[in-house]
Amino acid sequence: xxxxxxxxxxxxxxxxxxxxxxxxxxxxxxxxxxxxxxxxxxxxxxxxxxxxxxxxxxxxxxxxxxxxxxxxxxxxxxxxxxxxxxxxxxxxxxxxxxxxxxxxxxxxxxxxxxxxxxxxxxxxxxxxxxxxxxxxxxxxxxxxxxxxxxxxxxxxxxxxxxxxxxxxxxxxxxxxxxxxxxxxxxxxxxxxxxxxxxxxxxxxxxxxxxxxxxxxxxxxxxxxxxxxxxxxxxxxxxxxxxxxxxxxxxxxxxxxxxxxxxxxxxxxxxxxxxxxxxxxxxxxxxxxxxxxxxxxxxxxxxxxxxxxxxxxxxxxxxxxxxxxxxxxxxxxxxxxxxxxxxxxxxxxxxxxxxxxxxxxxxxxxxxxxxxxxxxxxxxxxxxxxxxxxxxxxxxxxxxxxxxxxxxxxxxxxxxxxxxxxxxxxxxxxxxxxxxxxxxxxxxxxxxxxxxxxxxxxxxxxxxxxxxxxxxxxxxxxxxxxxxxxxxxxxxxxxxxxxxxxxxxxxxxxxxxxxxxxxxxxxxxxxxxxxxxxxxxxxxxxxxxxxxxxxxxxxxxxxxxxxxxxxxxxxxxxxxxxxxxxxxxxxxxxxxxxxxx
Amino acid sequence: xxxxxxxxxxxxxxxxxxxxxxxxxxxxxxxxxxxxxxxxxxxxxxxxxxxxxxxxxxxxxxxxxxxxxxxxxxxxxxxxxxxxxxxxxxxxxxxxxxxxxxxxxxxxxxxxxxxxxxxxxxxxxxxxxxxxxxxxxxxxxxxxxxxxxxxxxxxxxxxxxxxxxxxxxxxxxxxxxxxxxxxxxxxxxxxxxxxxxxxxxxxxx
Numbered sequence: 001x002x003x004x005x006x007x008x009x010x011x012x013x014x015x016x017x018x019x020x021x022x023x024x025x026x027x028x029x030x031x032x033x034x035x036x037x038x039x040x041x042x043x044x045x046x047x048x049x050x051x052x053x054x055x056x057x058x059x060x061x062x063x064x065x066x067x068x069x070x071x072x073x074x075x076x077x078x079x080x081x082x083x084x085x086x087x088x089x090x091x092x093x094x095x096x097x098x099x100x101x102x103x104x105x106x107x108x109x110x111x112x113x114x115x116x117x118x119x120x121x122x123x124x125x126x127x128x129x130x131x132x133x134x135x136x137x138x139x140x141x142x143x144x145x146x147x148x149x150x151x152x153x154x155x156x157x158x159x160x161x162x163x164x165x166x167x168x169x170x171x172x173x174x175x176x177x178x179x180x181x182x183x184x185x186x187x188x189x190x191x192x193x194x195x196x197x198x199x200x201x202x203x204x205x206x207x208x209x210x211x212x213x214x215x216x217x218x219x220x221x222x223x224x225x226x227x228x229x230x231x232x233x234x235x236x237x238x239x240x241x242x243x244x245x246x247x248x249x250x251x252x253x254x255x256x257x258x259x260x261x262x263x264x265x266x267x268x269x270x271x272x273x274x275x276x277x278x279x280x281x282x283x284x285x286x287x288x289x290x291x292x293x294x295x296x297x298x299x300x301x302x303x304x305x306x307x308x309x310x311x312x313x314x315x316x317x318x319x320x321x322x323x324x325x326x327x328x329x330x331x332x333x334x335x336x337x338x339x340x341x342x343x344x345x346x347x348x349x350x351x352x353x354x355x356x357x358x359x360x361x362x363x364x365x366x367x368x369x370x371x372x373x374x375x376x377x378x379x380x381x382x383x384x385x386x387x388x389x390x391x392x393x394x395x396x397x398x399x400x401x402x403x404x405x406x407x408x409x410x411x412x413x414x415x416x417x418x419x420x421x422x423x424x425x426x427x428x429x430x431x432x433x434x435x436x437x438x439x440x441x442x443x444x445x446x447x448x449x450x451x452x453x454x455x456x457x458x459x460x461x462x463x464x465x466x467x468x469x470x471x472x473x474x475x476x477x478x479x480x481x482x483x484x485x486x487x488x489x490x491x492x493x494x495x496x497x498x499x500x501x502x503x504x505x506x507x508x509x510x511x512x513x514x515x516x517x518x519x520x521x522x523x524x525x526x527x528x529x530x531x532x533x534x535x536x537x538x539x540x541x542x543x544x545x546x547x548x549x550x551x552x553x554x555x556x557x558x559x560x561x562x563x564x565x566x567x568x569x570x571x572x573x574x575x576x577x578x579x580x581x582x583x584x585x586x587x588x589x590x591x592x593x594x595x596x
Numbered sequence: 597x598x599x600x601x602x603x604x605x606x607x608x609x610x611x612x613x614x615x616x617x618x619x620x621x622x623x624x625x626x627x628x629x630x631x632x633x634x635x636x637x638x639x640x641x642x643x644x645x646x647x648x649x650x651x652x653x654x655x656x657x658x659x660x661x662x663x664x665x666x667x668x669x670x671x672x673x674x675x676x677x678x679x680x681x682x683x684x685x686x687x688x689x690x691x692x693x694x695x696x697x698x699x700x701x702x703x704x705x706x707x708x709x710x711x712x713x714x715x716x717x718x719x720x721x722x723x724x725x726x727x728x729x730x731x732x733x734x735x736x737x738x739x740x741x742x743x744x745x746x747x748x749x750x751x752x753x754x755x756x757x758x759x760x761x762x763x764x765x766x767x768x769x770x771x772x773x774x775x776x777x778x779x780x781x782x783x784x785x786x787x788x789x790x791x792x793x794x795x796x797x798x799x800x801x
Binding site: 375377381384385387415 | 607609610613616620680701702703
């Protein structure tokens with residue numbers, strides 16, 4: 001069913017309409033803006049009595065009428081193009097927060113007993129939809145409205161839904177916004193495009209009165225009985241439309257308009273009533289002046305101070321991030337410090353070991369010099385004595401031969417003693433890391449000579465199997481000796497618990513690939529399940545009173561020269577096999593840098 | 597003259613034992629504990645053949661300083677450095693400063709004695725050379741100015757005729773001068789005369 005109305009327009013009004021159509025808002029005259037919520041002809045018929053009243057009361061005033069939508073009305077207000085406004089209570093309350101509007105009078109609906117209760121909202125469905133009785137039955141249905149901003153057309157129903165806990169954003173199948181005029185909604189309902197519609201109260205009745213529909217075709221959902229109200233409503237009732245003046249409106253004119261409206265015999269206008277109930281609805285819905293505000297005072301306060309709160313929250317976030325970062329940095333630094341401390345401890349221990357060597361070197365150097373002089377003297381005396389015994393004058397001396405023999409041995413022993421001291425001095429000499437060319441067998445012999453006393457004291461049987469055909473190699477002599485002596489000393493200590501006849505120690509040297517490999521083998525207990533890698537780490541010791549540094553120091557020295565140490569159980573039998581390899585490459589070993 | 601072995605070492609044990617060793621081989625040994633005493637003595641007896649055994653490490657004057665001083669006061673005296681701990685830089689410095697050789701304590705006596713013998717022989721020949729040169733210088737002073745002039749020309753390699761022309765005298769007179777030169781310089785042939793002139797440094801004049 002469509003609504004086609006032949007416009008009924010009085011001649012007087014036609015003139016006013018012409019003025020309006022020209023949209024010359026700037027022209028002189030009193031400008032009245034009216035919210036256009038229905039078709040223009042309907043509106044004209046609705047407002048004609050009021051317009052006639054004004055025209056008659058204030059004949060000297062030329063009225064310009066502007067039929068405006070919600071948005072157009074607000075735009076006209078914003079540009080100061082209106083002197084008076086006629087709009088619904090909802091729109092008025094919304095605008096009142098932004099524009100200086102003052103109600104001159106409130107319209108009284110003939111259907112209502114009081115102007116306080118004359119406007120409501122109805123939920124309408126087709127009469128045959130028996131399944132829809134209450135608001136709650138709308139779950140899963142489609143609801144048609146004119147606009148979410150419509151006061152009687154939506155916001156009042158929305159308030160009821162809110163209070164009944166019906167969340168229309170979730171529980172409805174769809175909320176169809178179909179726009180003004182409101183009669184279109186009934187057309188959509190008839191065509192079953194929607195299941196129910198929201199109408200301003202009394203619209204249905206007024207359409208029925210003009211014969212445009214039959215009330216029996218429709219049914220009201222959740223009807224609310226209000227005494228002395230002749231229209232059906234689904235909501236409680238609110239004050240009717242206000243006639244509004246603006247701050248810029250001439251006050252004398254406003255007074256005259258108010259007088260005209262209130263003193264009219266028609267009785268359509270009464271003194272302005274309170275619109276507080278509308279404010280309450282808007283506050284609950286958080287729309288209009290309350291959009292963005294919450295009904296809760298706490299939330300409200302939070303929203304009012306949101307900039308400050310946002311700032312505080314950002315600050316807190318920053319503090320938190322800073323805290324996290326600081327924590328992370330502290331952990332990282334702690335880890336680094338611990339590592340550095342551990343490295344430092346290793347280095348200190350190695351330096352301690354080195355410095356003990358250095359100290360021993362110093363002591364030995366001094367001692368060697370002191371001993372060398374008397375030893376030289378001993379040798380000199382022995383040689384001199386031998387020379388005297390060889391003279392012809394001593395030919396007859398009975399003990400000549402024995403003494404000659406003794407003098408020769410004396411000189412030889414003295415020289416031997418001096419040689420030992422000299423070797424010790426060379427070994428412990430504070431030397432720069434000078435790489436020299438050496439024969440492997442010489443180094444082996446020297447290492448064994450240095451330990452000769454130790455070996456014979458413990459009656460250890462040593463075999464040295466370095467062949468003279470081995471190539472010469474370049475390395476730090478003192479460090480090679482230090483490593484070999486360390487390996488040999490460990491082997492000697494491993495042999496001590498054994499019976500004398502079982503103490504066998506072997507030092508050998510061979511070429512494997514491009515490396516020279518020194519091997520120290522003992523007949524001791526071997527690794528006994530210990531991890532050979534662990535043995536090479538600093539501070540690992542199985543000896544009482546040992547520092548656990550000898551092998552790790554040797555490992556460090558070997559690596560410095562481009563070689564390495566390897567410990568394992570002797571595959572050829574019992575005991576430990578310690579291997580010390582050095583590269584035989586042609587490049588100068590002095591160029592090999594220790595890894596940082 | 598019997599050779600003398602000079603010994604300079606601050607260690608009494610070394611001095612005494614080394615003296616005993618050298619004395620057992622019939623060497624004359626004069627030992628000193630301090631460089632000053634030695635340097636005075638050596639200056640007074642510079643013409644006796646021998647050599648110096650010098651400990652390079654001593655308190656006070658170092659071995660190298662003594663070595664330098666010996667070069668001034670007893671030119672030609674060979675110096676054998678003795679040391680308890682040979683190191684290469686020290687040995688190089690000593691040899692550069694003019695040391696004859698370098699021996700490490702304790703000594704291999706055969707090697708030491710061989711070096712001492714060489715050193716003494718070297719000094720002997722040095723002294724002989726010095727002595728011969730001194731004798732020739734004395735003879736040179738007995739020559740007349742004209743004879744000295746003729747000898748210079750002869751050493752330069754000029755013939756009798758050329759000398760006669762240069763000095764504006766007759767060749768016969770040159771022959772006479774030459775005869776006198778052989779007698780006065782106590783040489784038997786012209787070759788020896790020229791050698792003596794060479795030793796006197798006439799060639800460079």
